[in-house]
Amino acid sequence: GQNIDQPTEMTATEGAIVQINCTYQTSGFNGLFWYQQHAGEAPTFLSYNVLDGLEEKGRFSSFLSRSKGYSYLLLKELQMKDSASYLCACGNTPLVFGKGTRLSVIA
């Protein structure tokens, strides 16, 4: 079976840094994805980790530890437009999504 856990909600202040954690248990593993989903919209691809370590992409970074079944998404210099749900997904075939973390950025 597959299980993906991430916090339901988080709140952070504009300009700050926030880390969204994800733990997973899966029978097969082909990488860990993070997607952003604004309310009422489609998910959009943010990052992909298949090897352990940190991948940096502008204000967003993603980390993976395969031995711990753990990933996090780090968002720096938060902006109001970053208020959205962040979906952790295991890149098996098919892609399996977690329930998402709703991030609220406040002034």
Add this chain to the structure above:
Amino acid sequence: EPEVTQTPSHQVTQMGQEVILRCVPISNHLYFYWYRQILGQKVEFLVSFYNNEISEKSEIFDDQFSVERPDGSNFTLKIRSTKLEDSAMYFCASSEGSRGPSYEQYFGPGTRLTVT
């Protein structure tokens, strides 16, 4: 920038009716998917399609559902005899496939299906 398109954006249908949701994937992509998201819940995989046939399907994708690629551009999801619990947002996605089928799937804007 190329994008996945879906029509219609909203569909209201009566219980028991059939609906067809349409998608145009990105033109050079080889893998196509349908997902659904019931309001407030997680995105759930329905089916993947490659080389003109279903490559994977979930438990949700039972005999009520079917997919088709009727021509070189469209990818459709048919839901027969709709039920109230089929009310959801249906997303189509596509991926190029050069780094594996799951890598960087591009999602369409979705079709909100309401069954009354």
